[in-house]
Amino acid sequence: MDPTAVAISLLCATSAVVISLPPGVVIAWVLARRRFRGKVIVELLVMLPMVVPPVVTGYLLLILFSRHGWIGRPLFEWLHVRVAFTWLGATVAQALIALPLLVLTLRVAIESVDRELEQAATTMGASSLRVFLRVTLPLSWHGLAAGCVLAFARALGEFGATIIIAGNIAGRTRTLPLAIFSAYNQPGNEATATGLVLIAIALACAALIVARWLSARAIRAVTLRLRQNNSGGASKSRGSGHE
Amino acid sequence: MSSARCFADAGCPAQRTTNDLTPIIKSASGRKSKKNFIFIIDCLTLIYAPRTSCQCVRFRPVRAFALLAAVTVVALSGCGDEQTHEAPMAVRVDAATSLCSVLQQLAPAAERELGITVQLNCASSGTLAQQILHGSDAEVFISASAIWMDHLEKKGLIVSATRRNLWANQLVVVTQGDDGPGSLDDLADARWQPMAMGDPDYVPSGQYARQALRRTGVWDRLAAHAARAPDATAALMHVASGQCPVGIVYATDARRISGVTVAFTIDADRHDPIRYVAAVVNGATRASAGARLLDWLASATTAHAFAGAGFTVVD
Numbered sequence: 001m002d003p004t005a006v007a008i009s010l011l012c013a014t015s016a017v018v019i020s021l022p023p024g025v026v027i028a029w030v031l032a033r034r035r036f037r038g039k040v041i042v043e044l045l046v047m048l049p050m051v052v053p054p055v056v057t058g059y060l061l062l063i064l065f066s067r068h069g070w071i072g073r074p075l076f077e078w079l080h081v082r083v084a085f086t087w088l089g090a091t092v093a094q095a096l097i098a099l100p101l102l103v104l105t106l107r108v109a110i111e112s113v114d115r116e117l118e119q120a121a122t123t124m125g126a127s128s129l130r131v132f133l134r135v136t137l138p139l140s141w142h143g144l145a146a147g148c149v150l151a152f153a154r155a156l157g158e159f160g161a162t163i164i165i166a167g168n169i170a171g172r173t174r175t176l177p178l179a180i181f182s183a184y185n186q187p188g189n190e191a192t193a194t195g196l197v198l199i200a201i202a203l204a205c206a207a208l209i210v211a212r213w214l215s216a217r218a219i220r221a222v223t224l225r226l227r228q229n230n231s232g233g234a235s236k237s238r239g240s241g242h243e
Numbered sequence: 244m245s246s247a248r249c250f251a252d253a254g255c256p257a258q259r260t261t262n263d264l265t266p267i268i269k270s271a272s273g274r275k276s277k278k279n280f281i282f283i284i285d286c287l288t289l290i291y292a293p294r295t296s297c298q299c300v301r302f303r304p305v306r307a308f309a310l311l312a313a314v315t316v317v318a319l320s321g322c323g324d325e326q327t328h329e330a331p332m333a334v335r336v337d338a339a340t341s342l343c344s345v346l347q348q349l350a351p352a353a354e355r356e357l358g359i360t361v362q363l364n365c366a367s368s369g370t371l372a373q374q375i376l377h378g379s380d381a382e383v384f385i386s387a388s389a390i391w392m393d394h395l396e397k398k399g400l401i402v403s404a405t406r407r408n409l410w411a412n413q414l415v416v417v418t419q420g421d422d423g424p425g426s427l428d429d430l431a432d433a434r435w436q437p438m439a440m441g442d443p444d445y446v447p448s449g450q451y452a453r454q455a456l457r458r459t460g461v462w463d464r465l466a467a468h469a470a471r472a473p474d475a476t477a478a479l480m481h482v483a484s485g486q487c488p489v490g491i492v493y494a495t496d497a498r499r500i501s502g503v504t505v506a507f508t509i510d511a512d513r514h515d516p517i518r519y520v521a522a523v524v525n526g527a528t529r530a531s532a533g534a535r536l537l538d539w540l541a542s543a544t545t546a547h548a549f550a551g552a553g554f555t556v557v558d
Contacts, residue, residue, distance in 0.1 A: 015315055015319065167366070188500060
């Protein structure tokens with residue numbers, strides 16, 4: 001009945017992953033590699049959107065992004081961009097809620113990267129940004145991808161925050177979970193609800209299989225690397241520092 | 244392409260045995276299909292990333308991200324175009340759920356006669372009022388009660404000149420079988436609990452129902468056992484799906500679906516008159532089109548559709 005719901009869901013979830021990637025990567029690196037005062041607070045703040053009820057996240061976002069909100073008002077007056085009750089609102093909510101999954105997964109992957117490789121690149125004169133982009137991130141690629149997939153799956157399933165900040169407007173902000181909710185609440189729509197539920201399960205399964213496959217690859221990559229290191233394969237890393 | 248080069252390299256294990264691709268391909272060499280599968284998947288992943296120890300393709304995070312972002316933007320702009328194509332005369336109508344099926348039926352006629360595409364946003368009037376308060380871009384608001392319209396009018400969010408009462412409705416008590424309660428007093432009986440109704444805190448149908456139950460004197464006993472639905476139609480669903488033995492819903496909703504029977508109609512003098520109030524939202528993008536649509540909905544052209552659905556047209 002409502003094929004737009006699936007399209008809107010996919011679009012919002014993809015955009016959510018795209019906008020949560022840059023901050024997610026930076027935060028994951030900071031948490032994995034830096035020690036500083038108040039690190040616990042940063043960890044807490046990053047994890048918060050995932051553990052508080054999504055409605056709380058949605059409510060806070062609505063206060064920020066509504067027409068009279070601190071962010072919503074300047075956005076509307078200067079750029080004529082509405083966030084609340086548009087797909088942008090859904091995307092922002094999903095990005096915030098999916099971010100912790102991305103950060104958690106990527107952080108573990110970055111922590112598992114051999115620091116000696118990074119140090120080797122540094123001794124060859126690479127800046128820390130270059131080391132990160134050319135050594136650390138490529139070596140933790142599978143973690144990054146798995147994190148993206150998990151974040152995507154979580155964004156796809158987001159309900160509570162979305163319904164608050166984006167409403168439930170058919171064809172505009174009605175994502176898959178909202179469409180299921182609406183179908184359940186309307187007489188004679190049981191078949192639609194069942195169909196949408198099956199689509200949601202299929203999408204979630206697909207995402208989990210991809211994530212599992214990626215993390216299996218990540219583990220294999222790590223074990224292979226360890227095996228090489230143990231068998232004295234020091235010459236193998238020669239290419240990582242220079243093009 | 245560089246990916247082809249990488250596989251050429253991987254095929255020369257004499258030169259580089261550490262490539263983690265080699266053992267996989269070796270182990271799968273007997274099974275061609277699996278090998279093909281792995282090859283395809285590896286090709287796909289190579290777009291973004293090489294094997295970690297394969298030196299032929301580099302993972303360029305910034306470029307990969309730019310590509311991903313570009314693809315998303317292209318996909319989005321595609322959808323944006325679609326929206327602007329249909330946009331010329333799209334009018335967003337935020338309407339109480341009980342009106343939605345009629346408005347949906349009338350939408351093709353509105354497109355034909357007025358050239359206006361009606362975009363419906365159906366929810367409880369309380370939810371819609373809240374959305375308009377926070378800046379949703381609706382053109383027309385149709386509330387099932389004056390309370391929420393007053394609330395918006397006080398804040399200057401609707402055009403007062405366009406405000407009007409359009410239709411009237413009634414409340415009925417519905418059940419699933421033939422056996423139902425005979426009066427509102429009977430609802431206090433344990434066998435009729437939980438009773439479904441709109442959430443009286445913000446759903447108009449629930450607010451009218453609570454007034455009727457209060458005047459009958461059974462609300463105090465019922466309040467704790469009421470299943471509060473997020474909108475009027477959802478309350479009907481609670482009864483239709485068998486979760487609740489009885490429910491208080493609009494007469495127009497009850498006649499729409501089979502599977503529920505009307506036990507009795509609640510006397511109209513037990514609650515405030517149920518009036519649908521419509522107005523154009525202040526500052527709406529297409530306010531004039533909204534006003535035209537509202538005039539059309541109030542005209543004799545559409546009166547029969549509302550009467551046919553069980554609404555009383557208010558003069």
